[in-house]
Amino acid sequence: MASGGSKSVASILLVLNLVLYVVITVIASWAVNHGIEHSRETASRLPIPARIFPIYFPIGNMATGFFILFSLTAGVVGITTSLTGLHNLSQWNAPNLNAAAVSSFTTWAFTVLAMGFACKEIELGWTHSNLRTLEIFTIIVTATQMLCTGVIHVGVSESPSAAY
Template sequence: MASGGSKSVASILLALNLVLYLVITVIASWAVNHGVDRSRETASRLPIPARIFPIYFPIGNNMATGFFIIFSLIAGVVGATTSLTGLHNLSQWNAPNLNAAAVSSFTTWALTVLAMGFACKEIELGWTDSNLRTLEIFTIIVTATQMLCTGVIHVGVSEAPSITY
């Protein structure tokens, strides 16, 4: 039965994504905390435009770091929530629940692609801290797994039984 295969693959991918998004959330939260703790001492040595820039993080060597960390944190929180609700929606396996899972999965993938774009910019601009490299790697990996998961859920939507009222 094709729907059983789609359901099991989607469940495995959602569980994997839940773990990956939780790791991203933890690392990005640490980076935000570290940036807030050290921003006063580091930003005081910068020239005026950079000193008043609201998303400056002292652990990166460029201005893309702040955007990358913020969008990774948003994608991590939304992704973990989507994975949890997606697992619940898959357990129901009917058209309305799968449509909800498909839409939230696609939205999460779009946010993750945005964070991955900043990760690629970080990699392009040069050397970063090992924690940021770990966050970059996890963001790129979860972008691929989220895309697969979104595709599998969309296949499941076409196979799911529809409810007529």
Template structure:
């Protein structure tokens, strides 16, 4: 079967992404909880624009709040996409692969947004070890999600061309 290579690559990458997005979700949720718990005492000495953002992060830079929130969103959406993608890859039909490809593209876009904010935070500096870990895993997840999206799209093309060849032989 010609599609077994892309199927196994996509399956492996979806399983890897499930683990990466789980770690991203755990660390981002911890950072938000830490920011909420420390916000009252830390933000009381700041100037008024900092009071407008509801979660002030005592660790990191001013980009930390946005990065952590978008990393949490990307992590939760990525876990959902990975679970449904695993189910769709196991079925390996054209409609299921189209669904997996579409959700994979959306997750990759959210992960790229979080990765861009991670790069901004790296550029600004002054970050905690947990935030560095979250940044690195977010950058790795954006790369593996891109490769996974490509593998799923290759699978879609293989299934569609296989169906066309089957229709031609029937006629």
């Protein structure tokens, strides 16, 4: 009975995370495109160390480049994990639950890394409104991904064939 509850909670969290990761991927993709299109004219006015900095974005601060790239990576990995996690949960057996647990934990690690850069960007200040939205979504999805990872791990421990 408890595994049915874990399965439904994990499914809801995976769908929620799928939506959040799609939003993160779309905003981060926009920021990468904006950075590619506008960095040449903006970077030419910067002093020499910042001009040759390889990850400079014309919006935000010096942490923005890292934050955008790691958010985009976390978003793509999160979309993939959410889709495969939904498939693995539909099977609800030990090998599939273990695969879902490992991929969920990996995605959470990527998301925590992106959230760390979001916190650094917030600390440095002056960001574009789209970047603030991306920061908020990254912080929210870090918490929901952690919950999802925990629920999947509970499902693994409750699985009837968990002990090999």
